[in-house]
Structure formats: structure tokens, C-alpha cells
Amino acid sequence: MPTESSVGSLEVAELRAGYGKTLILDGVSFAVPAGGRLALLGRNGVGKSTTLATLVGQTTRHGGSIRLDGVELGGLSSSARAAAGLGYVPQTRDVFKSLTVEENLVTGLKGRPRSALEEAYALFPRLGERRRNGGGELSGGEQQMLSVARALLGKPTVLLLDEPLEGLAPVICDLLMDALSKLDMTIVLVEQQVDRALDFADRVVFLDRGRVVHAGPAHQAKADAALLERHLGVALAA
Amino acid sequence: MTTMADHSAPETTTPGNTLMTTRRGIDWIGIPVVAAVGLAAYWLLPDDLGLLTRILSSALFVLSLDLVLGYGGIATLGQAAMFGAGAYAAGIAAVNWVADPFALLAVGGVAGGLVALATGALILHARGLTLLMLTIAVAQIVQEVANKARDWTGGSDGLSGIEPAPVLGMFRFDMYGRTSYLFALAVLVVALVVARRIVRSPFGLACRGVKEDPLRVSAIGGSPKLYLVALYGVAGVFAGVAGGLTAVTSGIVGLDSVGFSWSAEALVMLVLGGTGRLYGAVIGTAAFMGIHHILAASDPFHWMAFIGLFLIGIVLFLPGGIASGVERLVGLVRGKEDRA
Numbered sequence: 001m002p003t004e005s006s007v008g009s010l011e012v013a014e015l016r017a018g019y020g021k022t023l024i025l026d027g028v029s030f031a032v033p034a035g036g037r038l039a040l041l042g043r044n045g046v047g048k049s050t051t052l053a054t055l056v057g058q059t060t061r062h063g064g065s066i067r068l069d070g071v072e073l074g075g076l077s078s079s080a081r082a083a084a085g086l087g088y089v090p091q092t093r094d095v096f097k098s099l100t101v102e103e104n105l106v107t108g109l110k111g112r113p114r115s116a117l118e119e120a121y122a123l124f125p126r127l128g129e130r131r132r133n134g135g136g137e138l139s140g141g142e143q144q145m146l147s148v149a150r151a152l153l154g155k156p157t158v159l160l161l162d163e164p165l166e167g168l169a170p171v172i173c174d175l176l177m178d179a180l181s182k183l184d185m186t187i188v189l190v191e192q193q194v195d196r197a198l199d200f201a202d203r204v205v206f207l208d209r210g211r212v213v214h215a216g217p218a219h220q221a222k223a224d225a226a227l228l229e230r231h232l233g234v235a236l237a238a
Numbered sequence: 239m240t241t242m243a244d245h246s247a248p249e250t251t252t253p254g255n256t257l258m259t260t261r262r263g264i265d266w267i268g269i270p271v272v273a274a275v276g277l278a279a280y281w282l283l284p285d286d287l288g289l290l291t292r293i294l295s296s297a298l299f300v301l302s303l304d305l306v307l308g309y310g311g312i313a314t315l316g317q318a319a320m321f322g323a324g325a326y327a328a329g330i331a332a333v334n335w336v337a338d339p340f341a342l343l344a345v346g347g348v349a350g351g352l353v354a355l356a357t358g359a360l361i362l363h364a365r366g367l368t369l370l371m372l373t374i375a376v377a378q379i380v381q382e383v384a385n386k387a388r389d390w391t392g393g394s395d396g397l398s399g400i401e402p403a404p405v406l407g408m409f410r411f412d413m414y415g416r417t418s419y420l421f422a423l424a425v426l427v428v429a430l431v432v433a434r435r436i437v438r439s440p441f442g443l444a445c446r447g448v449k450e451d452p453l454r455v456s457a458i459g460g461s462p463k464l465y466l467v468a469l470y471g472v473a474g475v476f477a478g479v480a481g482g483l484t485a486v487t488s489g490i491v492g493l494d495s496v497g498f499s500w501s502a503e504a505l506v507m508l509v510l511g512g513t514g515r516l517y518g519a520v521i522g523t524a525a526f527m528g529i530h531h532i533l534a535a536s537d538p539f540h541w542m543a544f545i546g547l548f549l550i551g552i553v554l555f556l557p558g559g560i561a562s563g564v565e566r567l568v569g570l571v572r573g574k575e576d577r578a
Contacts, residue, residue, distance in 0.1 A: 058457070077456070077461070079456045082456070082458055082460075090457065107443050107458060108458050110458075
């Protein structure tokens with residue numbers, strides 16, 4: 001049986017998917033080793049969020065495979081994929097607004113005892129202070145912390161993060177990235193803040209029109225202004 | 239590492255938080271208040287114990303509807319199927335096999351739960367109007383089965399001859415309805431306690447999550463359909479116990495206990511009281527049946543019009559039901575106290 005640090009290798013091969021008959025991803029392939037961190041970058045509308053949504057089974061898959069530690073997930077339901085080890089924090093922050101912070105966290109326990117909530121409060125002490133507040137009463141940053149913490153309580157082996165920093169103040173971004181950097185698990189990050197994403201990740205995959213157009217080490221991509229300009233249309237500040 | 243002491247820090251107060259805290263506070267004291275008001279009514283209205291007993295058993299039925307609608311978002315007009323199944327099962331058991339009132343409630347609960355699980359597994363893939371139609375169809379089928387099985391159910395004549403044994407072997411069901419009332423009150427209070435535990439359990443919270451957004455629940459590893467079928471089954475047990483309670487306390491079960499109008503009336507009672515609160519079911523039932531009792535005595539032909547006007551008023555001015563008005567009032571008082 002693999003140890004915790006050796007699980008979480010994700011292989012995506014020739015993934016074709018979209019919404020109904022509309023094809024968004026046209027043969028996306030990448031691999032993340034156990035414990036690796038991958039940044040999935042690209043301009044708006046190239047299929048980054050669709051890739052993550054497809055990994056967790058929330059789109060229509062037309063072909064290709066998704067393997068987690070060698071096990072094919074492609075035919076499984078969304079809940080079965082989560083049970084298999086995929087944790088997902090979507091762009092919409094995914095907080096149940098009618099539940100309190102604590103109740104939101106309880107929904108992510110997956111049979112673990114309530115004492116496991118302390119892990120979430122240790123990672124984000126702010127959630128401990130706000131645990132009796134309603135999910136809809138939190139700031140954007142707090143909602144993001146809650147969404148991440150709830151996903152982590154399910155003990156995923158791979159965490160998929162879709163633009164976790166969107167709309168957050170720089171200080172909250174620092175706080176969140178600091179917490180994420182302490183996690184010992186495989187992470188796939190979709191993020192518009194390119195510099196933060198490249199600092200965080202080991203490897204980077206650039207998407208364009210539903211295809212992978214570049215894959216390589218993140219630090220090399222960060223140093224290659226022409227590459228960033230070509231695939232993102234931006235240049236990082238020196 | 240965060241310590242327990244860190245978590246005892248007071249929560250940030252916002253207007254929304256005040257409302258949520260108010261709701262939770264009322265939720266907590268709601269059950270003792272129901273018990274206290276119920277006992278007070280026993281002393282204050284000794285001549286109306288028959289009506290009060292019907293209110294209590296009906297409140298338990300409406301509570302079952304609150305579980306599915308208020309906490310699971312399952313739109314149904316067929317909850318009477320489970321109530322009727324419980325009532326007939328308890329009645330048939332009483333006539334043929336057992337007389338212990340607790341055993342009869344258990345029989346009713348099992349029957350209601352089984353009907354809910356069997357039908358819920360079939361119909362809960364649907365949503366909205368389709369689901370509403372399917373729930374009505376299920377109730378119609380159960381009603382027709384009850385009608386056709388007249389050897390067991392009495393058909394359109396109803397099932398009579400239900401004579402439960404004394405409660406705990408000591409308290410006989412007397413002609414004044416004292417035992418029936420106190421028995422029904424005790425059952426309702428226990429049901430409220432159990433329901434409160436269920437809706438606050440991880441299962442109950444997941445069901446509330448399904449009501450808000452099933453896709454989110456799938457993404458965190460839950461199966462929305464399984465949660466809904468389980469909740470439907472649990473609510474079926476509550477409805478079945480309510481049916482059994484009605485059979486035990488009234489001594490008769492009729493086809494109207496499975497009828498469409500009974501499901502619809504329960505929905506009206508729940509909307510009046512307020513969904514997703516548990517005690518809203520009790521408030522709504524008491525309001526509906528109290529108004530019915532008073533108005534039907536003075537104007538037996540038009541009382542439903544008054545109920546209709548009352549319902550329109552509640553929906554327009556208190557969309558969360560009477561319970562939400564109580565919460566606002568308590569919130570205002572608390573706000574004034576905090577400012578003082």
C-alpha cells in the first residue's frame with residue numbers, strides 16, 4: 001500500500017471534453033507526480049477551468065483518460081472521484097451560504113470525527129474566530145479559506161484550485177498562498193496572477209484553445225519573457 | 239498550532255449574523271416552549287383536548303414535510319402517502335395483533351419509512367414540477383391500494399376498532415382525551431428533539447447543502463441522490479409515526495389520511511409557520527387548525543377563504559412564515575438590548 005507522500009500522481013491523457021456537444025478541451029495531456037505542483041495557465045477562455053471541472057466530472061467527457069495513482073477515474077461520478085482523492089475548490093468559492101462556517105466544514109468531513117475541524121482552524125485561524133458566522137456573511141478571502149479548508153478536511157491526495165486568488169486583497173493572497181505552500185500533496189493550480197502561480201508551482205502547462213501549447217519547469221517559464229508574452233500576452237514585472 | 243482558547247474568541251457580529259444567532263437561539267428554546275405551551279393548554283383548555291390532540295399529531299406530520307422540503311428542498315404534494323401508510327399499518331396491527339401504543343407507533347414509522355424509501359428511490363431523480371407530479375401519483379396509488387384492500391382497511395368506510403392498550407400499562411385512553419393529548423404531546427416533543435439532532439448532524443447538513451447546490455455536494459464527495467433518498471426515508475418514518483399517532487389517539491383511519499388534500503393542507507401549514515425551522519411546522523399547524531376551528535364554527539362555508547387571505551398576507555409580508563416574524567421580533571429586542 002502506498003504511503004501518504006507517495007500517493008497523488010495524476011496523469012491526464014488526450015482529454016477531450018466540454019459542455020454538452022460543445023468541445024472545449026481537444027486532447028489535453030499532462031502529468032503531475034505525487035506531491036508535485038502544477039500551474040495551469042493561459043489566456044481567458046482557453047479551457048483552464050474546464051480542465052479542472054472535467055477532472056472532477058462536472059463536464060461532458062468525449063474522450064481521453066484521467067488516472068489517479070494508476071486508477072482510471074474517467075467513468076466515475078463526481079462524488080466517486082472526490083472519494084477517490086480529488087479535492088476541488090472551484091472559482092465560485094463553493095461555500096454553502098445558509099450554513100455556518102463550522103457547518104460548512106462538517107459537510108467536508110467524510111465520516112471523520114468533528115475533532116478534525118481543528119486542522120482547519122489551525123490552517124486558517126480566522127475561520128476559528130468566525131465559526132458561528134454564516135457562510136454568506138464572510139468576506140471573499142474568508143470564503144476562499146473556508147472552501148480550501150473544507151476540501152482539505154476530506155483528506156484529498158490531489159487538490160485542484162481554480163483561481164483561488166481572484167478578487168482578493170494582496171495581503172489575503174499572501175496569507176492564502178502561504179497556507180497552500182505548507183500543504184504536502186499534489187496540487188494543480190489555475191491562476192490569473194502569473195507571478196504567484198509560477199513561484200508556487202514546480203511545473204507549468206500553458207493552454208491555448210483547448211490544447212497544451214507548452215509544458216515545462218515553472219522557474220524556466222518565469223525567466224522566459226517571450227514565452228509568457230506569446231502564451232499569456234503579459235510580461236512579468238522585473 | 240491554534241489552541242482551543244483561540245476558538246473561544248467572540249464571533250464577529252454583523253446584522254446577518256445577529257439574525258442567524260437569533261434563529262439558532264429560538265431553535266434551541268423552541269422545543270421547551272412547545273412542551274410548556276402544550277402543558278399549559280392541557281390545563282387551560284380541558285374541553286378542547288380532542289382538537290389539541292389533532293393539532294399535535296398534525297404538527298408531527300407537518301414536521302416530516304419540513305424535513306423533506308425545508309431541509310432537502312424536495313417539493314412534494316404526496317407526503318400523505320407515508321402518513322396514511324403509517325396510520326393504516328398501525329391501525330391494522332392494533333386490530334389484529336398488538337395493542338401497545340409505542341409498538342403501534344413503531345409499526346407506523348416502519349411502514350412510512352419503507353414506503354418513502356421504496357418510492358423515493360424511484361422518483362427522486364426528478365426535480366421541480368416533475369417530482370411534484372410523481373409525489374402526487376405515489377399518494378394516489380397508495381390511496382387506491384387502501385381503497386381496494388377493504389378487507390384490511392375497511393375501504394371507504396374506514397378502519398375502526400382500534401383500541402390501544404394503556405400507555406406503559408398504566409394510563410388508559412380515556413373518553414375525555416387526556417391520555418391521548420399528553421401521549422401526543424410527549425411524542426411530538428421527542429420527535430422535535432430527534433429531528434433537531436438529525437438536521438444538525440453531518441447528514442442533515444449535507445442535505446441542506448444538497449438543497450442549496452447539489453453539484454457542490456458531489457464535488458466534496460457526497461451523493462446528492464443518496465442523501466435525498468435517505469432524508470425522504472427518515473421523513474417517511476416521521477410521517478408514519480404521525481399516522482400511527484393519529485390512529486392510536488383517534489381510533490379510526492380513513493381514506494382521507496392518504497388524500498391529496500391532506501398533503502396540500504400540510505404544505506399550507508408549513509408555509510404559514512415557516513420552512514426549515516422545525517418549530518415553524520408546529521406554529522403553522524396550530525395557526526391553521528386554530529383558525530379553521532374558530533372560523534368554521536362561525537362560517538362553515540367560507541372559512542377557507544379566510545385561510546387563503548391569511549396565507550396571502552403571510553407570503554407577502556412575512557415570506558419566511560410566522561416563525562420568521564418571531565425571529566425578527568426577538569432580533570429587534572436583542573438589538574435594542576445590545577445598543578442599551
